Amino acid sequence: MGKALEGIRVVDLTQFEAGTSCTQTLAWLGADVIKVEEPTRGDPGRSALGSGGANGKDSEYFLNLNSNKRSVTLNLKSETGKQIFFDLVRQGDIVAENLAPGALERLGLGYDVLSEINPRIILARIKGFGTYGPYSNYKSFDPVAQAAGGAFTTTGDPDGIPMKPGPNIGDTGTGMHTAIGILAALWQRQTTGKGQVVEVSMQDAVVNFTRVAMCRSDQGRIVPPRRGSRWPGRPGSGTFQCAPGGPDDYVYLIAGPMRMNMWHGLLKCIGREDLIEDPEYQDPSKLADKTDEINDMIEDWTRGRTKTEAMRILGDAGVPCSATFNAVDIYADEHLIEREMIVEYDHPEWGTFKMPGCPIKLSDSPVQVESPPLLGEHTSEVLSEFLDYDEERLAKLKAEGVI
Secondary structure, three states, X not given: OOOOOOOOEXXXXXXXXXXXXHHHHXXXXXOEEEEEEOOOOOOHHHHOOOOOOOOOOOOHHHHOOOOOOEEEEOOOOOHHHHHHHHHHHHOOOEEEEOOOOOHHHHOOOOHXXXXXXXXXXXXXXXXXXXXXXXXXXXXXXXXXXXXXXXXXXXXXXXXXXXOOOOOXXXXXXXXXXXXXXXXXXXXXXXXXXXXXXXXXXXXXXXXXXXXXXXXXXXXXXXXXXXXXXXXXXXXXXXXXXXXXXXXXXXXXXXXOOOOHHHHHHHHHHOOOHHHOOOHHHOOHHHOHHHHHHHHHHHHHHHOOOEHHHHHHHHHHOOOOEEEOOOHHHHHHOHHHHHOOOEEEEEEOOOEEEEEEOOOOOOOOOOOOOOOOOOOOOOHHHHHHXXXXXXXXXXHHHHHOOOO
């Protein structure tokens, strides 16, 4: 079967994570993503410290965000490089960028210019705070966006400081929002024949992720308290320690008495069937005062089992729960491997490389994760394929520092 987005061409100016996660999703789904990079260093994510980027190889950070793409080096500050870029845009469907505020316009590559060249082009823009509004000139990274979108103040213990959530919802979360916007614009273009600008602010995306927490704010009149890993007054819900007591040996479950079938399933699991008929444990409204007692009872049981044992027993009994999986657990998890959420491919620098795969499963167009490109790996291939450049012309462009 063909790929879902086969035939769609993306001219990709993204870097780091927010933009690259968006274009990687499009590439996974079959779009031809041409990653346009500066000739001498490329995407700064290639050399990200702390993830393999300091040893001469592309970093693990880069590899996790750029599979299934082709890399073209192009100096967009040169007039020749800019004209080549315009030639790519003429044959493209989407231009994606998450450059610093105003950078695209300073390069002379704004939507007014691109749409004049190709009226069908869709320009996807990711900015920390958008292209308009009082904060629009502010720069951002994932933690900044999470702070601005409310994620910090909804995370952490009730008496602790605001805390950054671990997942990069400000970066990859914004990338996913942008991919949705691009697909909507592609669909609308079938009717109108025209492209448009798709803009997602990182702050906006995080606000969207925190909207359920904001439901407790009385429409912005009060600040909801942080709840930590357990919910005050909600017995049977929270994080409970397991054997052998390591830093990640916990199971999280939600089986409070508001859902009696789950509550009874939990009581059976922990050997307290006697409480199922006990009138003191039948009325959910009366159990809030017993929260500590009930949670201690649950943890007495979980401490005697590993987190995976607890998850299996509780899950089989219909109790919503999970072991607190860390990175080592996830990369070895049979369930995720079977679902191809952990995949392997061969990389010219790293050899066999393992990474999370595509979370979107399409029955007629399954995703095959391919190795991310080396810097400029496909420059000659793409310029020959798109623009009919011969070896002599390519050599001249390389000598001039354009590619």
